[in-house]
Structures are given as structure tokens and as C-alpha cells.
Amino acid sequence: MFTNLLKFILGVILAIAILTGSGVAVALYFMNRAFMPPPKPLFANDTPALKEEAPPATEVSSASTPKPTPTPTPTPTDELPPGAYQGRVTWPQGLSVRAEPNMDAERVAGVGANEEVIVLEESQDKNWQKIRTAGKQEGWVKIGNTERVE
Structure with missing residues (x-):
């Protein structure tokens, strides 16, 4: 009878320890998720982080195509x-x-x-x-x- 009582008390203590440990683990998980900063918002005028690869250049003779002349673009400070x-x-x-x-x-x-x-x-x-x-x-x-x- 003494061994049965000892087994019962040990089982209750073990169950409480398991429930407490899992509760702490769940609480820590949700606390960590709550304090993570949100992702940076992306706007329509943002430049993409990854540059797209340019298509392979085709060979063109420079004698047949005219070269464009650069036009000065006004700066915002103007x-x-x-x-x-x-x-x-x-x-x-x-x-x-x-x-x-x-x-x-x-x-x-x-x-x-x-x-x-x-x-x-x-x-x-x-x-x-x-x-x-x-x-x-x-x-x-x-x-x-x-x-x-x-």
C-alpha cells in the first residue's frame, strides 16, 4: 500500500512538472512572436532588391546605327x-x-x-x-x- 501511495504522489508531481514545462514553452513561443518587428513595407515606387539579369547583347555594327546624344536632365534642385x-x-x-x-x-x-x-x-x-x-x-x-x- 505504501508503494501505491508513493507511485500516486510521484505521478501527480510528474504531471504538474510536464504541464508547467509545456505552459512555459508555449508562453515563451508567443512572447517571442509578439516582440518580433514586422517586415519592412514595400511601396509601388520601391526599387527591387534583386537586379534582373539583362538579356544577352546581340552584336550590332556601330557604323549602321547612330549614337544618341545625351540630353541634360533637370535636377530636382533646379x-x-x-x-x-x-x-x-x-x-x-x-x-x-x-x-x-x-x-x-x-x-x-x-x-x-x-x-x-x-x-x-x-x-x-x-x-x-x-x-x-x-x-x-x-x-x-x-x-x-x-x-x-x-
Whole structure:
């Protein structure tokens, strides 16, 4: 009878240990999943990370084809309004561009990290900057997330 009681107590202790261990394992799994950063968002104007391979070049005689003359393309700095300057996004996750200078405003675009923008003006409270993206989209971002490019 003593051995049966010992087996029962040992079984209860073993069951509690197994349930506790599996509960801790499940909790750690979900905690690790909850604290993983989300993947970086991709926008339509993003450049692909992998470059596509160019098709093999065909042999063409240079005497029969005319060479194109390069035309100078205007740089974005040529069309800057007064007081505006070139800037670069410094926030590593990129920025949300908003329609108005507040956090509740509609999100109209996004800019990636290290993307060049044109800083047009600052809000009166000096908390927001109005920018123009490479896609000519204008909107507001929090100040301190861009730096001036010389």
C-alpha cells in the first residue's frame, strides 16, 4: 500500500512538472512572436532588391546605327521653391507622409529610409515638416526624421 501511495504522489508531481514545462514553452513561443518587428513595407515606387539579369547583347555594327546624344536632365534642385532644401530620411523604418501636420491625419504616402526628399517648410509649432517625395507627392512628416543634404 505504501508503494501505491508513493507511485500516486510521484505521478501527480510528474504531471504538474510536464504541464508547467509545456505552459512555459508555449508562453515563451508567443512572447517571442509578439516582440518580433514586422517586415519592412514595400511601396509601388520601391526599387527591387534583386537586379534582373539583362538579356544577352546581340552584336550590332556601330557604323549602321547612330549614337544618341545625351540630353541634360533637370535636377530636382533646379526647381526648388524659395526656402526649400534637399533632405534625406534618417529614420531606419521610413516615414509616413500625412495630409496635415498631426498624427490623426490621413496617410497619403510613404518614404523609405535614406530616400531623398525636398523639405518645403516647417509647421508653426516646429513639430512637422512639409516635404515633397521623388514621386512629387507632398505631405507632412514629424520633424527630426530628416537631415539636410549638401
